[in-house]
Amino acid sequence: xxxxxxTTKTNNSIVRTRFAPSPTGYLHIGGLRTAxxxxxxxxxxxxxxxxxxxxxxxxxxxAGAEEVIYNTLKQAGLHYDEGPDVGGEYGPxxxxxxxxxxxxxxxxxxxxxxxxxxxxxxxxxxxxxxGGATKYDKHCLKLSKDEVAKRLAxxxxxxxxxxxxxxxxxxxxxxxxxxxxIDNDELEDGVLIKSDGMPTYNFANVIDDYLMGINYVMxxxxxxxxxxKYNHIxxxxxxxxxxxxxxxxxxxxxxxxxxxxxxxxxxxxFVKSGYLPDAILNYIILLGWSPKSNDEKFTLKQxxxxxxxxxxxxxxxxxxxxxxxxxxxxxxxxxxxxxxxKLATPFLNSLEHIKDLDKKYLCTLLxxxxxxxxxxxxxxxxxxxxxxxxxxxxxSEKWKTDITVAKAMLPPLLKELxxxxxxxxxxxxxxxxxxxxxxxxxxxxQVLLVFRLALTGSLxxxxxAHEMAKLxxxxxxxxRLATVIQRL
Ligand code: GLU
Numbered sequence: 001x002x003x004x005x006x007t008t009k010t011n012n013s014i015v016r017t018r019f020a021p022s023p024t025g026y027l028h029i030g031g032l033r034t035a036x037x038x039x040x041x042x043x044x045x046x047x048x049x050x051x052x053x054x055x056x057x058x059x060x061x062x063a064g065a066e067e068v069i070y071n072t073l074k075q076a077g078l079h080y081d082e083g084p085d086v087g088g089e090y091g092p093x094x095x096x097x098x099x100x101x102x103x104x105x106x107x108x109x110x111x112x113x114x115x116x117x118x119x120x121x122x123x124x125x126x127x128x129x130x131g132g133a134t135k136y137d138k139h140c141l142k143l144s145k146d147e148v149a150k151r152l153a154x155x156x157x158x159x160x161x162x163x164x165x166x167x168x169x170x171x172x173x174x175x176x177x178x179x180x181x182i183d184n185d186e187l188e189d190g191v192l193i194k195s196d197g198m199p200t201y202n203f204a205n206v207i208d209d210y211l212m213g214i215n216y217v218m219x220x221x222x223x224x225x226x227x228x229k230y231n232h233i234x235x236x237x238x239x240x241x242x243x244x245x246x247x248x249x250x251x252x253x254x255x256x257x258x259x260x261x262x263x264x265x266x267x268x269x270f271v272k273s274g275y276l277p278d279a280i281l282n283y284i285i286l287l288g289w290s291p292k293s294n295d296e297k298f299t300l301k302q303x304x305x306x307x308x309x310x311x312x313x314x315x316x317x318x319x320x321x322x323x324x325x326x327x328x329x330x331x332x333x334x335x336x337x338x339x340x341x342k343l344a345t346p347f348l349n350s351l352e353h354i355k356d357l358d359k360k361y362l363c364t365l366l367x368x369x370x371x372x373x374x375x376x377x378x379x380x381x382x383x384x385x386x387x388x389x390x391x392x393x394x395x396s397e398k399w400k401t402d403i404t405v406a407k408a409m410l411p412p413l414l415k416e417l418x419x420x421x422x423x424x425x426x427x428x429x430x431x432x433x434x435x436x437x438x439x440x441x442x443x444x445x446q447v448l449l450v451f452r453l454a455l456t457g458s459l460x461x462x463x464x465a466h467e468m469a470k471l472x473x474x475x476x477x478x479x480r481l482a483t484v485i486q487r488l
Contacts, residue, residue, distance in 0.1 A: 015047030017216050019073075019080075020205065022054045023065035027072045028260045029319070030220070030250045032267050033284040037247060038218045039078045040285070040300075040307040050212055051080035051092040054205070056198050058096065072267050075277050077300055093212065095204050102199040105207050105237060106160045106192055114236025115192055116141050118161045119151055135188035136161065160193040162202070162229065170228035175245045175309050177221075182228045190229065202226070206233045209242055218245040245309055248316040250287055258319050274343070274373025275324065279331040283324045287317040297330055325371040332370050340367045344376045353383050361471060365462040385458035386480065389487065393453050399446045406450050407488040409442065413451065414481045423474045429466055454484040 019035040021027060042049040051073065055061050070092075073080070083090040109115040118140040128137060141163060143151075152158070164187045171181045192203035199207070209217055224246045234241045250258045258264045265273075270280050281300060290313070291298070291306045298306065332340065341363045348359050366376050394406040416436050422428050433451065437444045452465035455477060461468055469477045 013215060015042050015045035015216055016050065016213050017042040017047065017218055018050040018052050018209070018212060018214050019078075020052045020054050020208075020219070021069050022057065022060070022201070023062060023069065024057065024060040025062055026065060026260050026266050026268070027069050028264070028266055029258055029284055032072060032076065032281075033250060033288060034219060034247060035073060035078050036076070036281060036285050036300075036303075037245075037289065037307075037312070038216075040303055041216060041218065041245070041309065042081075043304040044307045048081040049078070050082055050214065052208060052212070053092050053094045054201060055094060055096045056200065056204055058198070068266075068268065075271065076267070076281050077277075093208065095208065096198070098204075098208070099197060099199070101211065102193065102204055102207050103197060106199070106203065109162075109192070109233065109236050110160060112236050112238075113163060114233065115160050115162050117148055117152060117158045118189075118191075119143075119156055119158045136190075138163075138166075138189060141189075157195045159191045159195050161189045162192050162233065164189055164229065164232055170231060172227060172231055172241075172244065174224065174227075175243055176312050176314060177224065177246060180224060180227070182225060184228075186225070187229050187232075192233075202229060203233065206230045206239075210234070210237075210239045215242050216245060217242045218247065221246045221248050245312070248288060248313055250284070251316045251318050253318065264319075270324075274347070274370075274375070275328050276331045276335075276343075276373075279328040280324070282331075283327050287319065288313045297327065329371040332373070333368055335367070337364055337367070340373075343373045344370075347374055347376050348380070351377065351380055354380050357383070357471060358473075362462075365467055365471065369462050379462050382456055382458040382461050386456055389457040389484065391488065393457065393459060394450060396449060399443070399449050401446055401450055403488065405446070406454070406484075409440070409447065409450050410454055410481060410485050410488065412436070412440065413447070414478065414485060417481070418478060421474060426466070426470055426474060429469060433465070451481075455480050 017038040019038050021031055021035075039049045041047075053066060053069070055066070080090065080092060083092045085091070106115060110117065118136075120139055124139075125136070140161070165184050168184050169181050170184055170187075171179055174180050190202050191200050193199055227244055231241055252258050252262070252264055256262065260266050267280060271277060278299065282298060285303050286296060289307070289311045291311060292308070293306075335343070337360075341360055344363050344366065345359065348354060348362070354362065362380075363376075366379050369379055370376060391403050391406075395402045413436055416432060420428065420432050433447050434444055436442075437447045448465045452461060452468055453459070455465070455468045455472060463471070472480065
C-alpha cells in the first residue's frame with residue numbers, strides 16, 4: 001500500500017456521516033472518538049449523523065454491549081439524527097434486522113460478475129491454507145454456469161465471494177492520507193454473504209452506507225487497506241462511492257493500541273471514577289485533532305464550529321492520563337457548588353469518618369482541590385489524622401515553632417477562644433487570633449499553624465485554620481484543643 005498526500009474536493013450535497021460500532025465488546029475510548037469526529041463533521045456542515053449497529057457477526061456479539069453504546073452516546077451528548085421508528089422515537093439501524101436487503105444486492109453483484117457462489121468445504125479451504133496459499137484460489141469461479149445453477153438448485157450450502165481482479169492496482173482518495181494505492185493481488189476474494197445468508201462486514205458496510213446515503217465514511221486506519229475491496233463492490237453495482245476519512249488509533253504507548261480488553265478504561269469507567277463526560281469528550285477530541293487556535297478547552301458545541309478534516313492527525317496519538325486529569329480539574333472548578341456536591345455525595349457517603357461533618361461545606365473546600373471527583377476520598381483522609389496525633393508536627397523551622405511553643409501557646413488561646421468566640425458563626429475568629437498573636441508576641445502565621453495543627457493533627461488540610469474550625473464546628477474545635485493541651 002502506498003499513500004501520497006493530495007486534498008480531495010468535497011461535494012456539495014448534505015453531509016451524512018455514521019458511527020457503525022460492532023457490539024462485540026464495550027465501547028472503547030477510540031470508538032467514542034470516532035463517533036465524536038463523525039458527529040462533529042456532520043454538525044459542522046449542517047448534516048446528519050447516523051448510528052448503525054453492525055451485529056452481523058452473531059457469534060462475537062456480547063450481551064449488554066449494545067446498551068453501553070446507547071448509554072455512552074447519550075451521556076456524551078452525541079445524539080443521532082435518524083433511524084427506524086421505535087415507538088415514536090428513532091431507533092438505530094441494526095444490521096441483523098436488515099438481512100433481506102443485503103441478499104438482493106449480492107444477487108445483483110453476482111449477475112454483474114463482481115461476486116460468485118462458492119461451494120468449497122471448510123476442509124478444502126483448510127487444506128489449501130496448509131498448502132501455503134495465503135488467499136482463496138478462485139476455485140469456484142471456474143465452475144461452469146450450468147454446474148453452479150445445478151448446485152444452487154440442489155440447495156447446496158454456499159457462500160457468496162467477491163470477485164476481485166488479480167492484476168493492476170486500485171486507487172482512491174482519502175481526505176486525511178491523500179491517494180491510497182493498493183495492488184489488487186494483495187486483495188482476497190473475501191466472503192460477502194455467509195452460508196446462513198448473513199452478510200459479512202465487508203459487504204454490509206458498503207450496502208448500508210449506500211442505502212443510508214452516507215457520503216463521508218469516517219473510520220479507523222485499520223480499514224485503509226481494505227477500502228479498495230469496498231470500492232470494487234460500489235463499482236460492481238454501479239453505485240456512487242463515498243468520500244473516505246480514515247483516522248489514526250489512540251495508543252496506550254508507542255506499541256499498543258488503547259483497548260478495554262487489555263485493561264484500559266472505557267468512557268463508563270472514567271465517568272464512574274469521577275471524570276466529567278464533557279471533560280473526557282473534550283480530551284478525546286483533542287487526541288487526534290488539533291483546533292486552529294491554541295484553545296484546548298471547548299464544549300462539544302464549540303468543537304462543532306471549529307472542526308475541520310485538515311486538523312485530523314496523520315499519526316497515532318498517545319493517551320495521556322495526566323492531561324485528561326488536568327483538563328478534568330478545570331471542568332470541576334467550573335461546576336456550581338450544587339453540581340459538585342451532587343457528584344461528590346456518593347463518594348462522601350461511603351466514608352464513615354466524615355459522617356458528622358457538614359458535607360455541603362466540606363465540598364466547597366474540596367472542589368478546587370480535585371482533579372477527579374473520586375479525589376474527595378483521599379482528600380478526606382486528614383479527618384482521620386487527629387486520632388493518631390503526632391506532636392512532632394508542631395516542629396516547623398519556617399514558623400519557628402516546636403512542641404514547647406505549642407505548649408505555651410495553646411492553653412491561653414483556648415481560654416481566649418472559650419471566652420470570646422462567636423459560637424454560632426465563628427465570625428470573630430480571625431480577629432481573636434490576630435489580637436492573641438499581637439498580645440503574646442507571636443506572628444499571626446505561627447498561631448494559625450499551631451491552631452490548625454491542633455485542630456486536625458494534619459499538615460495537609462483542604463483549607464486554612466478558619467475553614468477547619470468552621471468545618472469541625474465550635475464545640476469540636478474547643479474540645480480538640482483541650483485534648484491536645486492534655487497530651488502536650
Ligand atoms: N463495525 C466496524 C467496527 O466496529 C465499523 C467500521 C466502519 O466504520 O466502517 O470497526
